[in-house]
Amino acid sequence: MKTLMTGNEAIARGVYEYGVSVAAAYPGTPSTEILENIAKYPEVYSQWSPNEKVAMEVGIGAAIAGARAIVAMKMVGVNVAADPLFTVAYTGTRAGLVLVSADDPGMHSSQNEQDNRLYAAFAKIPLLEPSNSQEAKDMVGLAMDISEAFDTPVMIRITTRIAHSQSLVELNDPLERQVKTFERNPRKYVMLPANGRARRLVVEERMHKLADYTETVAVNYMELQDPTIGIITSGISYQYVKEALPTASILKLGLTNPLPSGLIKEFAAKVDKLYVVEELEPYMEKEVRLLGINVIGKELFPPYGELSVRMVSEKISGQPGITVAPAFDSPIRPPVMCPGCPHRGIFFTLKQLKLIVSGDIGCYTLGAMAPLEAMDTTICMGASISAGLGMIKAHPEMAENMVAVIGDSTFLHSGITGLMDVVYNGANLTTIILDNSITAMTGHQENPSTGKTLMGQPAPQVDFVALCKALGVKRITEVDPFDLARVKETIKTEVAVPEPSVIIARRPCALIIKNTEKPLRVQDCNGCKMCLKLGCPAISFDQENKTAQVDQAQCTGCGVCINVCKFNALRKAGDDNA
Amino acid sequence: MPKIINVLLVGVGGQGTILASKVLTHVAIAEGYEVKMSEIHGMAQRGGSVVTQVRMGEGVYSPVIEPGEADFIVAFEQLEAYRWAHFLKRDGVMIVNTQKIVPLTVLIGATTYPENILDDLKERVGRCIGLDGLKLASEAGNAKATNVVLMGVLSKYMDFPEDSWRNALVERIPAKLLELNQRAFAFGVAEAK
Numbered sequence: 001m002k003t004l005m006t007g008n009e010a011i012a013r014g015v016y017e018y019g020v021s022v023a024a025a026y027p028g029t030p031s032t033e034i035l036e037n038i039a040k041y042p043e044v045y046s047q048w049s050p051n052e053k054v055a056m057e058v059g060i061g062a063a064i065a066g067a068r069a070i071v072a073m074k075m076v077g078v079n080v081a082a083d084p085l086f087t088v089a090y091t092g093t094r095a096g097l098v099l100v101s102a103d104d105p106g107m108h109s110s111q112n113e114q115d116n117r118l119y120a121a122f123a124k125i126p127l128l129e130p131s132n133s134q135e136a137k138d139m140v141g142l143a144m145d146i147s148e149a150f151d152t153p154v155m156i157r158i159t160t161r162i163a164h165s166q167s168l169v170e171l172n173d174p175l176e177r178q179v180k181t182f183e184r185n186p187r188k189y190v191m192l193p194a195n196g197r198a199r200r201l202v203v204e205e206r207m208h209k210l211a212d213y214t215e216t217v218a219v220n221y222m223e224l225q226d227p228t229i230g231i232i233t234s235g236i237s238y239q240y241v242k243e244a245l246p247t248a249s250i251l252k253l254g255l256t257n258p259l260p261s262g263l264i265k266e267f268a269a270k271v272d273k274l275y276v277v278e279e280l281e282p283y284m285e286k287e288v289r290l291l292g293i294n295v296i297g298k299e300l301f302p303p304y305g306e307l308s309v310r311m312v313s314e315k316i317s318g319q320p321g322i323t324v325a326p327a328f329d330s331p332i333r334p335p336v337m338c339p340g341c342p343h344r345g346i347f348f349t350l351k352q353l354k355l356i357v358s359g360d361i362g363c364y365t366l367g368a369m370a371p372l373e374a375m376d377t378t379i380c381m382g383a384s385i386s387a388g389l390g391m392i393k394a395h396p397e398m399a400e401n402m403v404a405v406i407g408d409s410t411f412l413h414s415g416i417t418g419l420m421d422v423v424y425n426g427a428n429l430t431t432i433i434l435d436n437s438i439t440a441m442t443g444h445q446e447n448p449s450t451g452k453t454l455m456g457q458p459a460p461q462v463d464f465v466a467l468c469k470a471l472g473v474k475r476i477t478e479v480d481p482f483d484l485a486r487v488k489e490t491i492k493t494e495v496a497v498p499e500p501s502v503i504i505a506r507r508p509c510a511l512i513i514k515n516t517e518k519p520l521r522v523q524d525c526n527g528c529k530m531c532l533k534l535g536c537p538a539i540s541f542d543q544e545n546k547t548a549q550v551d552q553a554q555c556t557g558c559g560v561c562i563n564v565c566k567f568n569a570l571r572k573a574g575d576d577n578a
Numbered sequence: 579m580p581k582i583i584n585v586l587l588v589g590v591g592g593q594g595t596i597l598a599s600k601v602l603t604h605v606a607i608a609e610g611y612e613v614k615m616s617e618i619h620g621m622a623q624r625g626g627s628v629v630t631q632v633r634m635g636e637g638v639y640s641p642v643i644e645p646g647e648a649d650f651i652v653a654f655e656q657l658e659a660y661r662w663a664h665f666l667k668r669d670g671v672m673i674v675n676t677q678k679i680v681p682l683t684v685l686i687g688a689t690t691y692p693e694n695i696l697d698d699l700k701e702r703v704g705r706c707i708g709l710d711g712l713k714l715a716s717e718a719g720n721a722k723a724t725n726v727v728l729m730g731v732l733s734k735y736m737d738f739p740e741d742s743w744r745n746a747l748v749e750r751i752p753a754k755l756l757e758l759n760q761r762a763f764a765f766g767v768a769e770a771k
Contacts, residue, residue, distance in 0.1 A: 004603055004613060108618050165641035166603070166615040239639040246637070309640045324645035327702055330661040331689040333590065333681035335626035363624065371686045441624075532686050537625055540685045 010133035012037030014140025022062035028074030030163035031102035052077035063093035066180030092151035096144035115280035127257035219254025230271025244313035340510035340556030360384035362407035382414025399428035409439035423472035475501035484563035517557025518573035525569035582635035589654030594725035604746035616641035675711035723762035730766020
């Protein structure tokens with residue numbers, strides 16, 4: 001039976017079919033749905049970890065103990081997980097261990113565009129690149145087999161167009177799930193320098209063996225047609241090439257670390273003009289050049305953004321095609337904080353107080369956008385607090401003029417160590433934990449503070465107050481983010497106090513609660529437009545009557561705008577005479 | 579295997595483009611087409627522009643539709659129709675739900691919502707069908723069925739048998755919402771006639 005599946009669903013199906021027993025991840029677009037779909041197979045233990053390093057280590061432990069394990073993350077997550085990754089490449093594992101890196105060329109939902117194929121080369125581990133959902137599923141099995149045959153972790157690298165595109169997948173019955181026994185072997189698994197030096201040589205031997213294997217593995221193959229044009233390609237680029245140049249000869253590579261130098265030489269000899277078509281870095285191109293083969297690649301294609309059928313066709317034919325410009329000038333529609341979002345009032349207040357805001361990654365990063373525009377830096381997960389510390393060490397007086405903001409899931413991911421450092425090294429930073437009780441931006445995943453696991457089991461909840469206290473923070477205040485007067489007073493007080501402080505702004509994401517409030521109404525509005533500065537999608541300005549108006553379908557009745565209106569024009573239903 | 583058909587479904591996060599695309603791909607697969615579909619998740623879903631791309635036919639490799647290559651555009655919202663109009667082929671068909679969802683950039687007064695979108699489109703685009711899908715869906719029983727009303731309209735312009743569409747609704751829509759959605763679909767079909 002064939003079913004239409006995204007690449008992420010297909011990987012989850014592969015996990016089910018190929019005997020994987022343990023799966024771990026931290027959510028991140030475009031990788032999130034891999035674990036969400038694995039969780040639909042109760043045969044596989046699956047979990048959200050607080051961050052990617054932890055997830056990687058959970059996978060490593062499971063695989064060393066004898067169970068096939070898979071770990072998934074977005075490409076920047078691999079930076080977090082890089083430490084264990086590089087060393088597990090030395091130790092190897094007892095059962096298969098696969099890391100799925102979901103890269104995001106074009107930065108649809110990411111802060112950078114790194115090409116994680118370079119990580120596979122750097123860590124000296126095999127790399128597989130599926131080009132559609134069927135291959136994504138099959139390569140889970142192949143990756144597990146390679147991992148066990150060569151005693152190495154394996155990376156499967158997908159991109160957004162593989163993760164989130166659907167194509168047909170043939171479903172098979174699952175293999176029997178077998179978990180081997182744990183065997184002690186400290187010389188292999190305890191990476192003291194002496195043991196590490198021995199394993200370092202194993203890594204090189206392994207790469208030599210893989211260099212032979214990659215020449216004959218079925219996922220590396222030639223499609224010989226018209227010999228005038230030959231194209232080496234992998235991943236989604238293969239699909240663009242097939243459609244743009246249906247008669248060209250292709251060397252389609254599925255196992256791209258190590259690359260098959262023999263096959264590449266053989267292919268190069270069979271074609272007149274050789275190209276490498278790959279998104280982002282000239283990863284394969286450089287290797288081909290090292291073989292002394294003349295090849296055309298990044299001189300035609302940019303090292304950034306996504307490729308397309310049209311681009312491949314135009315660049316290789318050398319003939320510019322038609323450019324289709326937008327027909328009309330359309331105002332942009334950027335993502336916005338939802339109506340009733342608990343973050344909105346906080347950012348309104350931060351802007352009002354003209355504070356410098358060291359920001360972080362989550363829905364609340366939208367606080368950087370107009371009209372709130374209350375964020376000054378966003379670097380990576382967890383950076384808000386530690387970067388805030390750095391700012392204060394550069395300019396001690398900034399402590400009275402700044403805050404760090406971080407969500408609940410991001411704080412647990414990598415904010416805790418930053419806060420520990422703030423206390424330890426004495427920075428008078430005010431940290432606001434925006435606790436909306438869920439990992440919201442990636443689509444509402446559970447985390448250690450939500451009371452539930454990925455598989456739906458009840459779980460203990462992290463107590464943020466107790467945690468911050470234990471880190472040594474003495475001033476901790478909890479506020480309701482809808483109570484703007486209190487929010488403003490608290491922020492003013494805490495920023496002025498010369499010691500580290502934490503404000504926990506707690507209210508669940510508007511999308512996960514069942515709302516019982518009625519939408520607000522407008523009465524006696526004098527048209528001052530103050531409420532528009534909240535950037536609420538439910539509030540607009542009626543140009544004819546010169547008054548604010550509230551979209552009754554969208555308004556959640558959160559009442560944040562009531563706090564902002566000086567003329568009492570925004571009212572709760574039934575509050576006519578207020 | 580028939581030639582390649584490209585369908586773009588465009589709208590605003592939360593409008594149900596994904597369910598609509600599931601119905602459409604179900605029909606295409608049942609009719610023996612190769613299918614590829616692409617969508618972008620993540621940040622855009624928070625009230626931003628969303629697009630789902632469906633490609634079907636022999637030799638479909640790329641999951642992505644390029645400007646000037648769409649045979650059909652189903653726009654769930656007027657401004658999104660405007661934004662994506664250049665993706666339509668010269669002889670393509672555009673179906674526009676006349677609903678307006680004003681983006682925040684307009685709400686805060688940074689820019690204005692274009693006027694006369696439907697007239698502009700009708701002038702520029704080969705075939706442009708405008709309809710109040712939201713109203714029809716409400717009449718069918720729930721405004722959220724706008725996506726299925728639009729599939730009803732689309733079904734009249736594509737060459738798939740009506741039975742195949744009806745079957746796709748049964749397969750793709752939860753049982754308790756089926757009757758409502760069948761009504762919404764029928765309203766769409768009637769609107770297209």
